[in-house]
Amino acid sequence: MIDARPANPIAPTVPLDTDGVHHGFLRLPSSRDESAWGSVMIPITVVKNGEGPTALLTGANHGDEYEGPVALQGLACDLTADRVSGRVIIVPYMNTPAFRAARRTSPLDGGNLNRLFPGRPDGTATEKIADFFMESLVPTADLVLDFHSGGKTLDFVPFAAAHLLDDPMQEAACFEAMKAFNAPYSMALREIDAVGMFDTAVEEAGKVFVSTELGGGGTVTARSARIARRGAENVLKHAGILAGEVEMVPSVMIDTTVGDCFHFSERDGLIEPMVDLGEKVDKGAPLAAIWSLERTGEKPEFVLAKRTGILAARHFPGLVKMGDCLAVVASVVD
Numbered sequence: 001m002i003d004a005r006p007a008n009p010i011a012p013t014v015p016l017d018t019d020g021v022h023h024g025f026l027r028l029p030s031s032r033d034e035s036a037w038g039s040v041m042i043p044i045t046v047v048k049n050g051e052g053p054t055a056l057l058t059g060a061n062h063g064d065e066y067e068g069p070v071a072l073q074g075l076a077c078d079l080t081a082d083r084v085s086g087r088v089i090i091v092p093y094m095n096t097p098a099f100r101a102a103r104r105t106s107p108l109d110g111g112n113l114n115r116l117f118p119g120r121p122d123g124t125a126t127e128k129i130a131d132f133f134m135e136s137l138v139p140t141a142d143l144v145l146d147f148h149s150g151g152k153t154l155d156f157v158p159f160a161a162a163h164l165l166d167d168p169m170q171e172a173a174c175f176e177a178m179k180a181f182n183a184p185y186s187m188a189l190r191e192i193d194a195v196g197m198f199d200t201a202v203e204e205a206g207k208v209f210v211s212t213e214l215g216g217g218g219t220v221t222a223r224s225a226r227i228a229r230r231g232a233e234n235v236l237k238h239a240g241i242l243a244g245e246v247e248m249v250p251s252v253m254i255d256t257t258v259g260d261c262f263h264f265s266e267r268d269g270l271i272e273p274m275v276d277l278g279e280k281v282d283k284g285a286p287l288a289a290i291w292s293l294e295r296t297g298e299k300p301e302f303v304l305a306k307r308t309g310i311l312a313a314r315h316f317p318g319l320v321k322m323g324d325c326l327a328v329v330a331s332v333v334d
């Protein structure tokens with residue numbers, strides 16, 4: 001049998017399986033006008049000490065989300081091999097071209113990394129990054145923590161999330177790791193469109209997967225940065241990779257797997273929010289008024305909550321376009 005699978009051109013500049021702390025890059029050849037034989041250099045840190053589980057920690061899967069990158073830069077600087085049992089692989093800027101451009105998607109090819117999994121070894125730059133993760137990093141991992149937040153167009157209450165899965169054992173392991181992250185909110189999640197997501201690919205590979213949404217608006221706050229860093233260390237403790245007890249404070253369990261949680265704008269307009277993040281809203285109550293962009297004297301269109309719960313996410317910029325996600329109302333689980 002001839003293996004018809006082309007080789008992925010991405011090469012790590014550091015060993016992935018040698019004891020110690022290794023800071024380097026995943027080097028992706030990228031021939032372009034500015035650099036004929038150039039490369040995309042994706043920073044990576046590998047901290048390994050003997051046998052034990054492997055955790056893969058990733059940020060900037062979407063390039064305009066900053067809690068993960070901030071927390072993982074701190075962790076990559078501070079982790080010493082003697083504190084680790086097993087291995088921690090840290091990639092703070094998964095989609096480095098998008099991150100460097102402060103964009104959700106890659107300026108190289110328009111690629112939305114979190115819609116292109118499992119990727120292709122001979123595809124676009126973004127597809128090659130996805131393929132490298134699935135072929136070379138995820139198979140070595142027991143647990144994957146992928147940081148997200150709302151980016152420039154959404155803002156979230158800070159939560160860690162786990163998905164409902166077909167395998168009850170795997171689902172329970174994901175929920176335990178999500179609870180260990182211990183964000184102020186913990187979310188049972190169903191995606192709007194799961195195809196092509198890193199989440200889905202990692203879960204299909206049978207791994208424990210935790211994601212987050214820790215804020216948004218294309219920035220990071222002191223609070224959300226602290227939540228991210230503490231959550232990462234908690235998950236490593238939960239996995240037995242770092243010593244010490246998981247630091248637990250009360251977390252509100254919220255759910256978007258039942259009912260009509262997602263509210264989309266049916267017109268372009270100026271948003272007047274009527275509920276802030278974390279506030280309770282009753283079914284039928286207005287979430288926002290959408291004012292005309294064209295004229296005065298025209299009544300706004302009210303977007304009404306389709307269910308009772310708390311406002312878990314909102315459109316961030318002050319103007320909304322038809323079809324944009326305006327709000328997510330999550331139910332609070334007792």
Ligand code: CA
Pocket residue numbers: 062065148149150151
């Ligand atoms: Ca995201």
